[in-house]
Amino acid sequence: MNKVILHPRREYATVHHHPWIFSGAIRTVSGSPGIGETVAVCDARGTCIGHGSWSPSSQIRVRMLSFVPDEVPDATFIRKRVAESVARRGAFLARGATNACRLVNAESDGLPGVVADFYNGVAVVQLATAGAEFWKDEIAAALMESVPGCTGVWNRSDVDSRVREGLSPETGLLAGAEPPELIEIYEGTIRYLVDVRKGHKTGFYLDQREARATVGSYAKGADVLNCFSYTGGFGLAAQAAGARTVTHVDASADALEIARRNAELTPNSAGAAIDFIVADVFKQLRLYRDQGRQFDLIVLDPPKFADTKASLMRATRGYKDINLLAMKLLRPGGILATFSCSGAVTPELFAKVCAEAAFDAKRDMQIVERTRQAADHPVLLSFPEGLYLKGLVLRHSFCGKCQM
Ligand code: SAH
Numbered sequence: 386m387n388k389v390i391l392h393p394r395r396e397y398a399t400v401h402h403h404p405w406i407f408s409g410a411i412r413t414v415s416g417s418p419g420i421g422e423t424v425a426v427c428d429a430r431g432t433c434i435g436h437g438s439w440s441p442s443s444q445i446r447v448r449m450l451s452f453v454p455d456e457v458p459d460a461t462f463i464r465k466r467v468a469e470s471v472a473r474r475g476a477f478l479a480r481g482a483t484n485a486c487r488l489v490n491a492e493s494d495g496l497p498g499v500v501a502d503f504y505n506g507v508a509v510v511q512l513a514t515a516g517a518e519f520w521k522d523e524i525a526a527a528l529m530e531s532v533p534g535c536t537g538v539w540n541r542s543d544v545d546s547r548v549r550e551g552l553s554p555e556t557g558l559l560a561g562a563e564p565p566e567l568i569e570i571y572e573g574t575i576r577y578l579v580d581v582r583k584g585h586k587t588g589f590y591l592d593q594r595e596a597r598a599t600v601g602s603y604a605k606g607a608d609v610l611n612c613f614s615y616t617g618g619f620g621l622a623a624q625a626a627g628a629r630t631v632t633h634v635d636a637s638a639d640a641l642e643i644a645r646r647n648a649e650l651t652p653n654s655a656g657a658a659i660d661f662i663v664a665d666v667f668k669q670l671r672l673y674r675d676q677g678r679q680f681d682l683i684v685l686d687p688p689k690f691a692d693t694k695a696s697l698m699r700a701t702r703g704y705k706d707i708n709l710l711a712m713k714l715l716r717p718g719g720i721l722a723t724f725s726c727s728g729a730v731t732p733e734l735f736a737k738v739c740a741e742a743a744f745d746a747k748r749d750m751q752i753v754e755r756t757r758q759a760a761d762h763p764v765l766l767s768f769p770e771g772l773y774l775k776g777l778v779l780r781h782s783f784c785g786k787c788q789m
Contacts, residue, residue, distance in 0.1 A: 386425050387416030389447060393429035402767040404492045406447040421519025423458050438516020442551035448497035448516055463520045467527035470494040474761055485570040486761040487591050493765040501528060502587040504579050507564040508535050509587035512542040515550045525559035537561030541587050575621045576650035578643050596756040596776050600684060601626035603720045607681035612666045617644035619684040627655040634662045634669050670710035683711045684722045691727040700727055701738050708742035721779045728773035735775055754778040
């Protein structure tokens with residue numbers, strides 16, 4: 386079998402079960418592994434410590450699949466990994482609070498580069514790495530077999546990061562029946578239409594499920610501003626929880642059109658007035674500032690501002706700007722639910738950026754709650770990079786002018 390031997394000074398992470406091996410950590414490669422093929426990984430003394438997938442064009446040259454030296458990953462191994470990952474979500478789905486969840490969360494579920502989400506009978510996969518692509522047919526077959534009620538597997542492997550792996554984008558049916566144009570899912574009383582062909586990621590942001598419920602708990606009677614709304618997300622949770630008004634703002638008219646339909650499907654017992662604004666959030670917040678508009682609850686859930694550590698400076702400026710503007714639009718005692726899905730931005734850095742925004746906005750804010758990606762998006766302890774989504778629920782508490 387093809388084999389890589391690690392550099393003596395760079396073997397620590399792999400020996401401690403970190404799944405990524407960077408090119409600089411490899412001393413020698415014996416054999417000529419093909420793209421995505423399995424290689425044996427040995428420590429500097431030549432002792433096998435496990436097996437991983439070969440990514441010849443990526444800086445992350447090997448992604449570990451197993452740390453059991455005599456377990457050589459094959460089709461049966463991959464199918465079992467998928468089935469185990471699905472089984473871990475069994476009890477959650479059986480509770481019936483939703484019919485959509487993440488089934489496979491990549492490295493943290495022992496399947497690097499593989500994401501699979503379930504939307505009311507349809508599994509949608511995103512294969513981001515050479516190894517994930519190599520095992521595509523086994524992954525699709527295993528999902529059909531192991532997911533109760535699975536009618537088809539749709540491929541949404543059109544992520545930009547595939548370029549780094551020497552892969553081109555791919556979408557289409559992998560197994561079973563074609564999915565409907567829009568799939569209806571529910572989270573409690575909230576209804577969403579999901580477009581798995583053209584929607585973001587695999588179609589929807591399942592990772593914010595718990596944070597949406599948290600935001601809902603502050604929404605009764607509130608004037609809510611839902612920035613970066615996508616198909617409604619947090620604003621629908623606020624609507625269902627009895628908000629007075631909900632204003633959704635997003636740059637995408639298509640996403641807001643689905644948000645409008647979702648708002649009609651979701652309960653609105655308080656008769657909230659609902660607005661959909663196609664606009665750039667950076668500009669819209671300034672417009673509201675100039676108009677003197679105020680809100681009780683503001684949500685900021687922007688897209689990833691930082692892809693890499695190099696883009697961190699620009700990202701922190703972006704986070705500071707929108708948070709500062711939003712804090713100024715809060716009524717006394719108002720709530721700001723603010724999020725960052727940039728993996729390069731740590732929870733500490735995010736809190737620091739928010740603190741600077743509060744200082745410049747002349748608002749004293751309290752952290753009331755912290756949120757993270759939902760429980761069906763677990764993080765392997767040996768892979769802290771798996772924690773990408775963090776949120777702060779901040780309350781405007783007191784300031785020089787308005788003691789409360
Ligand atoms: N909160 C949503 C997910 C938000 S995803 C949920 O819970 O489902 C980020 C959204 O930001 C996308 O819908 C994208 O269209 C939008 N977006 C990106 N840049 C923007 C900008 N500058 N102004 C307004 N919307 C923007």
